Amino acid sequence: MSLLVIGTVAFDAIETPFGKTDKILGGAATFISLAASYFTKEINLVSVVGGDFPQENIDMLKKHDINVDGLQIIKDQKTFFWAGKYHNDMNSRDTITTELNVLENFNPIVPDQYQGCEFLMLGNLVPAVQQQVILNLKKRPKLIVLDTMNFWMDIALEDLKKTISMVDVLTINDGEARQLSGEYSLVKGAQKILAMGPKYLIIKKGEHGALLFNKDQVFFAPALPLEDVFDPTGAGDSFAGGFIGYLASTKDISFENMKRALIFGSAMASFSVEKFGTENMIGLTQEQVDTRVQQFIDLVQFDIRLV
Amino acid sequence: MSLLVIGTVAFDAIETPFGKTDKILGGAATFISLAASYFTKEINLVSVVGGDFPQENIDMLKKHDINVDGLQIIKDQKTFFWAGKYHNDMNSRDTITTELNVLENFNPIVPDQYQGCEFLMLGNLVPAVQQQVILNLKKRPKLIVLDTMNFWMDIALEDLKKTISMVDVLTINDGEARQLSGEYSLVKGAQKILAMGPKYLIIKKGEHGALLFNKDQVFFAPALPLEDVFDPTGAGDSFAGGFIGYLASTKDISFENMKRALIFGSAMASFSVEKFGTENMIGLTQEQVDTRVQQFIDLVQFDIRLV
Numbered sequence: 001m002s003l004l005v006i007g008t009v010a011f012d013a014i015e016t017p018f019g020k021t022d023k024i025l026g027g028a029a030t031f032i033s034l035a036a037s038y039f040t041k042e043i044n045l046v047s048v049v050g051g052d053f054p055q056e057n058i059d060m061l062k063k064h065d066i067n068v069d070g071l072q073i074i075k076d077q078k079t080f081f082w083a084g085k086y087h088n089d090m091n092s093r094d095t096i097t098t099e100l101n102v103l104e105n106f107n108p109i110v111p112d113q114y115q116g117c118e119f120l121m122l123g124n125l126v127p128a129v130q131q132q133v134i135l136n137l138k139k140r141p142k143l144i145v146l147d148t149m150n151f152w153m154d155i156a157l158e159d160l161k162k163t164i165s166m167v168d169v170l171t172i173n174d175g176e177a178r179q180l181s182g183e184y185s186l187v188k189g190a191q192k193i194l195a196m197g198p199k200y201l202i203i204k205k206g207e208h209g210a211l212l213f214n215k216d217q218v219f220f221a222p223a224l225p226l227e228d229v230f231d232p233t234g235a236g237d238s239f240a241g242g243f244i245g246y247l248a249s250t251k252d253i254s255f256e257n258m259k260r261a262l263i264f265g266s267a268m269a270s271f272s273v274e275k276f277g278t279e280n281m282i283g284l285t286q287e288q289v290d291t292r293v294q295q296f297i298d299l300v301q302f303d304i305r306l307v
Numbered sequence: 308m309s310l311l312v313i314g315t316v317a318f319d320a321i322e323t324p325f326g327k328t329d330k331i332l333g334g335a336a337t338f339i340s341l342a343a344s345y346f347t348k349e350i351n352l353v354s355v356v357g358g359d360f361p362q363e364n365i366d367m368l369k370k371h372d373i374n375v376d377g378l379q380i381i382k383d384q385k386t387f388f389w390a391g392k393y394h395n396d397m398n399s400r401d402t403i404t405t406e407l408n409v410l411e412n413f414n415p416i417v418p419d420q421y422q423g424c425e426f427l428m429l430g431n432l433v434p435a436v437q438q439q440v441i442l443n444l445k446k447r448p449k450l451i452v453l454d455t456m457n458f459w460m461d462i463a464l465e466d467l468k469k470t471i472s473m474v475d476v477l478t479i480n481d482g483e484a485r486q487l488s489g490e491y492s493l494v495k496g497a498q499k500i501l502a503m504g505p506k507y508l509i510i511k512k513g514e515h516g517a518l519l520f521n522k523d524q525v526f527f528a529p530a531l532p533l534e535d536v537f538d539p540t541g542a543g544d545s546f547a548g549g550f551i552g553y554l555a556s557t558k559d560i561s562f563e564n565m566k567r568a569l570i571f572g573s574a575m576a577s578f579s580v581e582k583f584g585t586e587n588m589i590g591l592t593q594e595q596v597d598t599r600v601q602q603f604i605d606l607v608q609f610d611i612r613l614v
Contacts, residue, residue, distance in 0.1 A: 088491070184395070187534045208515040211532060220606050222527045225518060227494045259609040290613050299527050300607045302566040306597050 002042040003248040007123020009047040013083035024277040028123030031234035034281040035241025035268040037064040039249040044114040046070035050078040118142040119248040127159040145169040165197035173204045221262040224270040235269045242268030267292045309349040310555040314430020316354040320390035331584040335430030338541035341588040342548025342575040344371040346556040351421040353377035355409045357385040425449040426555040434466040452476040472504035480511045528569040531577040542576040549575030574599045
């Protein structure tokens with residue numbers, strides 16, 4: 001059951017209280033595809049990089065069974081670059097540099113061989129571009145998941161609302177849910193956002209876990225309490241990748257299965273934050289993934305039988 | 308299996324974004340006893356009030372099967388009074404007034420008929436007074452739970468550390484865990500605090516749930532996502548009351564049973580914040596409690612079988 005992933009493939013330069021990196025591999029679609037690759041082997045990537053993007057990164061993606069036919073390489077331009085610095089609490093960060101480069105005129109062409117995908121993951125991008133991808137698909141996927149951020153709420157709210165109305169699942173963080181809904185209460189805010197179109201809303205709360213809402217139900221997945229959060233970059237994307245990768249592998253989009261997908265997504269996010277950039281998302285073993293998921297089970301499962 | 312509860316019985320005046328109260332019934336021991344009363348019928352209260360404390364409050368406690376033989380009434384003095392105002396996010400508050408009154412010279416006398424209790428809940432109080440209660444018991448209870456706050460870390464740290472070394476379970480919030488341990492990471496901080504003596508540590512994270520640690524295990528209980536948090540006053544005490552009330556009723560202090568106790572505690576806290584003061588903690592039905600606990604089960608239970 002093939003998964004189409006659209007989003008950025010980028011260079012990041014990151015500073016956290018634990019250290020500082022040079023330009024390293026990053027980008028929403030990179031984290032999403034890598035996280036999803038532990039669950040499904042039919043991942044089709046659509047993105048764009050410049051002539052400065054190393055072949056070894058492309059080889060690494062291929063090694064994870066990620067199809068890069070849709071990865072455009074614009075030889076005479078540079079790859080999207082973001083530099084940021086996290087504050088001591090790791091919950092907030094300052095953007096130091098954003099160089100759009102190849103992203104400035106990104107036309108997300110969906111190769112013919114990608115048509116017919118059943119799952120579509122729209123990583124954070126210009127809402128109009130995300131929308132274009134949906135329109136470029138000849139058959140509507142079984143499930144469309146959209147990730148976005150406050151930046152687009154600030155500068156392209158109407159485009160974003162239109163895109164939101166076209167998807168099945170929206171993933172945003174708690175601050176963004178409050179901004180989008182105008183409600184401080186996440187419970188009230190969730191219902192307002194669901195009224196905008198999506199059947200499901202996932203509110204990511206970072207180290208405080210994630211909530212899944214539909215009109216009648218709510219489910220909560222915890223974050224794993226870690227000794228140290230080394231670098232939060234890509235945690236939300238790794239979460240989304242694990243989530244949709246698991247759904248694509250099981251071909252089941254019931255609420256019950258989405259609960260499981262949220263746990264697998266949370267597990268992938270927990271790997272992501274333990275090292276800089278994508279470092280910890282490459283070459284994990286099945287045993288490592290299973291052990292991590294078991295930690296989530298142990299963390300929240302209890303046995304109460306009400307009489 | 309009797310439960311001894313020590314702590315304040317007080318008047319509170321509370322202002323939240325939802326409204327403002329005159330002097331209403333409050334105090335750690337009040338919330339603890341009321342929450343525990345839904346699980347066990349042998350609750351012995353030790354506290355102190357002034358001549359201004361209404362008989363109807365005492366009658367209400369009795370109606371909840373709370374033994375008030377140990378509630379001292381100092382006729383010519385006034386009851387402890389606290390006034391506070393919550394900020395918009397409900398996660399922080401300013402103290403407007405603190406009148407110690409009867410608390411200033413509180414001598415927590417344990418009546419003879421309270422001796423032999425198997426469970427002891429030390430609500431937030433001067434650490435030296437909490438310690439005195441433990442020393443006043445002829446037989447050490449099966450389980451001693453201590454609640455405290457940052458205020459005592461600021462002004463009576465050595466007394467507090469001594470008290471902490473004498474108990475089995477410590478409950479504090481995340482900020483207090485960071486202050487007490489000197490570690491930002493709650494996982495690292497928990498191990499440092501456990502090294503101070505308690506076998507179990509509960510870190511309360513308010514709307515983000517609560518963590519239970521022992522040396523080898525960790526369990527997470529979520530908070531229920533509510534439409535509105537009306538008044539957070541007493542949430543931590545209601546949590547503690549549900550926790551120890553459930554343990555006292557089941558007479559089982561294993562880690563597995565503490566997990567359940569954490570969920571029952573979280574359920575009681577969720578009732579507490581839905582109305583001002585103790586209003587929602589009085590006269591709940593068994594059905595209301597069961598329905599609420601079922602909501603917690605539905606919120607976090609999932610079915611993942613790893614092969």
